[in-house]
Amino acid sequence: MTITTDGSIHSKKGTFGSRGRGSKIGPEDGAHLSPRGGDRSALGMRRRPTQERASATVEVILQAAAELFCNLGYDHASTNRIAERAGVSIGSLYQYFANKEAILAALLDEHQRAVHEVVDEALAILDDPEVPLREGLELLLTRLVDFHAADPELTRVLSAEVPHLAHGEPGSPEVGHYTARTVEMLSRRPDVAVEHPEVSAMLLVTTVEALTRWLAHGAPVGMDRAEPIREAVAMLAGYLQAGF
Amino acid sequence: MTITTDGSIHSKKGTFGSRGRGSKIGPEDGAHLSPRGGDRSALGMRRRPTQERASATVEVILQAAAELFCNLGYDHASTNRIAERAGVSIGSLYQYFANKEAILAALLDEHQRAVHEVVDEALAILDDPEVPLREGLELLLTRLVDFHAADPELTRVLSAEVPHLAHGEPGSPEVGHYTARTVEMLSRRPDVAVEHPEVSAMLLVTTVEALTRWLAHGAPVGMDRAEPIREAVAMLAGYLQAGF
């Protein structure tokens, strides 16, 4: 495993890219290893698409929904419009999704899976004490920012527009997982000295999340992201290693 | 001016408290120096209430709207329900607010004014180099958390439910103001050494905001907030004073 500062990393997983909102879906998209292969049934999906054709329909609906959620917001994107833009009938849409929220849930699920992957990968790297803390943190931040920046609008919609499906919200299972994993990571590193690992982990998770959001969506256009990432890393690493 | 660690501070301004969502309006509410005295005219408000009765109507509508926005979310809180809960006719509601968004805007405006006040006060304290940085930061965090915690649901709604009225969003004038003010504050303190004041200020603002949100809304119930605040202060102060 080789780390490079620009955030690229060689692993067997392949690279996760944006879904290219607005572009046509390539034929290979989602063909293999797609995070979309999961158990959608639990989310309100009605019929597991088994045939090729149906799968394409689901794909095309999600694509259309993502675009409209971004452009109009969740509430103003009507199911009829989604179906229309997807080029399928409203009847077909409701054959695959029990209701409008199920569409959002599917998108959210996919998104979270992807974030999960990015974070877990970075945490795995940070688990290794031989990887310098700063390097690992920088990698984490860089990759997260890159991920979010690839489709900033969707990210924003998913994380802000629909808080009642709480997800990245503090207190959510997501964050619980991340915090636990971070506690574990911290405990593995001899170069980290914190008094209250739980608290520090939460602090870390929260801060990283906020910085990511800011860097991906809010930072002044044209601003170089390397600088603030370096500063953030300095702050976080300084804190975690303060005991030394 | 005396500072105490629990966040109380003696000033001439009086203390800003939550609007007591769900509780009756206290008699002293709005009696003097109400933050609601501002120029509402620009927000989509229709008629400036001249009679006392009208003022009370506006008040009661905002009260009801706040509650419903919290309980049902902005979109599901219909203007009819707001009027009903406020105990006024829908016609009265529309005599004072041009549309539903105007109600939200009024609440938001009021909220931002209050946050502004809290932050500016804390920054004023931090301007004073004789106030230890940690103490000032702790004060800032404590007061912000307290403020948000006083009405956590409303805060959440106002900051998350309606992103299209962007406000606390990075890049908003709000954040711009806070960042500029923070840069100024940092420059006044000889005990602070940062290479890129602009970047550090943004980092500070973003982090403080995220921590506040987390501590106010997300932190595990029953968790003591003092601990994480101390840790956060340690992180921030350590970063700002790293040069020493």
Place this chain on the structure above:
Amino acid sequence: MTITTDGSIHSKKGTFGSRGRGSKIGPEDGAHLSPRGGDRSALGMRRRPTQERASATVEVILQAAAELFCNLGYDHASTNRIAERAGVSIGSLYQYFANKEAILAALLDEHQRAVHEVVDEALAILDDPEVPLREGLELLLTRLVDFHAADPELTRVLSAEVPHLAHGEPGSPEVGHYTARTVEMLSRRPDVAVEHPEVSAMLLVTTVEALTRWLAHGAPVGMDRAEPIREAVAMLAGYLQAGF
């Protein structure tokens, strides 16, 4: 009594002019001989304005209503807006007019009175066999067109926007009166030979009304009205005198 071809005529009645839509109401307006002095009580007016002040209020309301009816149409001119533009409270408006329609009725009444005057005057002239038929008809048309052209929008609103208060409509008492009067006039003129005076009178009234409307409102802008009036007169006079 002297007739001049340009339509002016010397009588004791004074000249009726437009109400000067858009201009301030002069103090002498409506002071004496105003057609507005009539029995408004029958029209839905609530209180006969006896005091100076009240009269001015009625005047100002009618003025505002006329403007708004013209600009927005009857339906879109709300009573509140009328009151606002009139500079009186909505309460005052309802003290003088029982409802919105009463305002329209008052305007209509005034308008009809004025038209009546113009027509009756012209018919009186036509009664005189020594006045050449063509001259009399030309006078009638010219004066009617001038009258309508003085406030074309109001005329249009009053005659078209609210047909349910039928007025100039065929079959209305107005038209009945005009027809009867025309029959009488025709019978007095030895130079007129028609087989069915009733029918011819109706034909005359209808045609004159239509031509007036067309010349006042519809004729191409900048078009000289003298030409079509001459042609119309030729048509009408030719018809009435066909027997000779």
Place this chain on the structure above:
Amino acid sequence: MTITTDGSIHSKKGTFGSRGRGSKIGPEDGAHLSPRGGDRSALGMRRRPTQERASATVEVILQAAAELFCNLGYDHASTNRIAERAGVSIGSLYQYFANKEAILAALLDEHQRAVHEVVDEALAILDDPEVPLREGLELLLTRLVDFHAADPELTRVLSAEVPHLAHGEPGSPEVGHYTARTVEMLSRRPDVAVEHPEVSAMLLVTTVEALTRWLAHGAPVGMDRAEPIREAVAMLAGYLQAGF
């Protein structure tokens, strides 16, 4: 092509009759050559009805709207009532018409098409110098009156209730077309001598329109229409042929 004085004429077009306001839609209605086949898309119609069912819905909505516009006037005929009377849901109504005005526009369009047809046909006949002028004019008036009389209320509503969709108004494209066509017709007839064809044409169009309205709607009930039509023809023909 044979003309008969009662206004009937044998052509391939078939006879256009009223839509039988108030009566059920006959089975042959819309079956062939319906004037409703036109390009409705431009009028504010939302969805072009593709299925047969949809076409019937549109038809039934227009039917209901026509009745209500007649009975209550445009403004008092609410879309809900229209839908109700049509026996369809309000949702269906809005699937085919973007708003209430679009319904009116569709009716108006249909009406104008029909009038157009009647007028153009009569003008075509008048183009033929061998057809006596009086006969042609009588045909024109008779057919127009019959057409309007078949559905007098709708005619009135369409032409008077909604002047802002100006149509028969002088200056409208309609009238422009008719005038131009009349000028052409006059020029083709050697038995017509007018000095200013444009002016005379306008006079003719205006007068015919007014007479039609009067005869169709205003004439005393039970009055024989033949008499006034003859008189009108005498007036018009006398005017146009005055030179001879």
Place this chain on the structure above:
DNA sequence: AATGAATGAGATTTCATTCAT
């Protein structure tokens, strides 16, 4: 006489969802 806050029925329009074809 005048005010203007309050009223609430009712208008237009949207949109998630169903179901017959």
Place this chain on the structure above:
DNA sequence: AATGAATGAAATCTCATTCAT
């Protein structure tokens, strides 16, 4: 599997009118 016409509850907002002050 797919279609799309139909549904109707519900939302936003207007405005003629009343009545306490």
